[in-house]
Amino acid sequence: MLYRKIGTQKESLELSVITFGAWAAGGWMWGGTERKEAVEAIQKSFDAGVTSIDTAPIYGQGLSEEIVGEAIAGIPRDKVQILTKFGMRWDLQKGDFGMHSKNNEGQDIDIYKYAGKESIIKECEDSLRRLKTDYIDLYQIHWPESTTPIQETMEAVAQLIQQGKVRFAGVCNYNVEQLTEASKYVDIVSNQVPYSMLKRDIEAETVPYCLETNKGILAYSPMERGLLTGKIKPGHAFEENDHRANLPFFQEQNLLKINEFLDSIRPIAEEKKASLGQLVLRWTIEQPGITIALAGARNAQQAVQNAAAMDINLSTEEIQGLNAQLSDLLARL
Incomplete structure (x- = not known):
């Protein structure tokens, strides 16, 4: 496993470049969950070197955080990094x-997007209880929202950092303007955004800004919700x-066009004795500015494969070749 740091030279947070994404573990919007399998997936993932876990209260309305808390109960707290969110x-x-x-x-x-100060304080306490821990490594606003000034939101997170309940502040789904504003009130170390072979719009503004300001980019849905594994064919039920x-x-x-592309790159994966999903994840973390990739798993086998x-x-030549094929695909979608 590779590990990369976000933060400053003085104080940083080291994350595994493959971070366990625990949305599906909560079942919500994924057609349910099997708690025992989800716990085992997280534990086997940790055994394979994945020390970072990303979750959120909204995933299963608390269930994902509870599952994460259960899964890491036997792991020394300083050996695992808990990333969770607030604001939904x-x-x-x-x-x-x-x-x-x-x-x-x-x-x-x-479901409402809300990031008022009193709500953040409550959400943090609820998350700490569900996760069975006394601090969160990276606390991230889940989505921007228009009813609360960014200053109020970020000052609340700064207060939680002062109290020792949160170590680092991050955001999710923020554009450059929002990132710039948020950074006035607390040190924002990362932005969690959607990024995959099929969804590369952050390369225009967000990636250059984060590279310039030394902010990590946590790429979510790098396998485009399972599509880039090649297992979802036309006619999928x-x-x-x-x-x-x-x-x-x-x-x-x-689905037809994407599966044609996946078939065309399958020989690269086979040559490396890897699955398509593994090839996609490796490509993702090799892209400029991308710090880590979040990868979900419904069971231990998937977690170990990730x-x-x-x-x-x-x-470099293989990456350039993949990018050329991707440009052709994206022009046709």
Whole structure:
């Protein structure tokens, strides 16, 4: 496993370049979860060198954080990095309306984006309780929201850092303007954003800014919600409540084009005795400005496979060749 640091020379946080993404572990929007398998996936991932875990209260409305807390109970706390978030409430109608959804019991819930100070303080306490820990390594606002000044939000996080409940502050889904504003009130060490072979828009502004200001980029959905593993073929039947069924990349005409591309790069993976997913993960963390890649797993086998992506190497020529093929694909999607 490789490890990279975010933060300053004086104080930094070292993360495994493959970080366990625990959204699917919470079941919500993924058609349910099997708790025992999720716990084992995290533990086997750690055994394979993945020391960093990214979760959020909204994932299963607390369930993902509880599963993470259970999974790391026997691991020395300073050997694992917990990344969690705040700013999405399913139990409070305040802030920006986010979406209608259903919880894991099939009940209707309304989700709001809200990052007022009193809400952040409460959310932090709730997360600490569910995670069974007394501090969070990286605390990230989940989405921007328009009803609370960024100053109020970030000063609340700065207060939590002063109190020792949080070590580092990060953001998710922020643009350059929002990053610049947030950095006035607390040291923002990272931005967690969607990035994959199919979704590269952050390369225009976010990547250059983060490189210039020494901020880490945590790439989420690097395998585009499982699509780039090559296991989702045209005609795939999604489970009920699986959010992917309605996403553009998963529509039939795009599935055909994407699977053609994956078939064309499969020989590279086979030559390296790797899966497509491992090839994709390795490509991701080799891109300029990308610090780590978040990879989810529903079971231990998937988790170990994700970690093993760091056992393969890609040459500069191979990366350039993949990028050329990607440019052609993206022009056709």
